[in-house]
Amino acid sequence: MAEEEKQAQEGQEKGGGKKKLIILLLLLILLGVGGGLAYKFLVLDKKAAESQEKQAQKIIEEIKATESVGVMFDLGTFVVNLADPDIERYLKVSVVLELKDQQVQQEAQKRLPEIKDAITTLLLTKRSSEIRTPEGIEFLKEEIAKRVNAILPLGGVKNVYFTEFIVQTG
Structure with a gap:
């Protein structure tokens, strides 16, 4: 019986280690996804907004150029x-x-x-x-x-x- 109890405790410890590993992997995945989303929203969207501003400025300059008839x-x-x-x-x-x-x-x-x-x-x-x-x-x-x-x-x-x-x- 003592041996059976030891084996049961070892099985629980090994199972507990697997649970910790799974939780750690899930946390790493969530951090990776969160970092990727933060990069997208903070960097890529900012670049897109700057690009749109440049396009708008270019259109405004073209309109001004056409308004000033020679x-x-x-x-x-x-x-x-x-x-x-x-x-x-x-x-x-x-x-x-x-x-x-x-x-x-x-x-x-x-x-x-x-x-x-x-x-x-x-x-x-x-x-x-x-x-x-x-x-x-x-x-x-x-x-x-x-x-x-x-x-x-x-x-x-x-x-x-x-x-x-x-x-x-x-």
């Missing part, structure tokens, strides 16, 4: 032959430049013949297939802005607008 400078209408080899095609386009300020407008007025020549020369190199798509038109606007900015000492062209754009076959 000086409009009408260059008139250009009628040119396009560079299509198969058939004669004509382009009629009216161009308005959005300039940064009055000073740039005065400089553009002084250099108006140079600006018109640069645009006419550019338009003469285009084929109708290049300028019939929205992408082609946007690219043409960018090219005009670059050429005019190269002529003006300080640059200053913010945007190019076409108020009339007609491609005609002859």
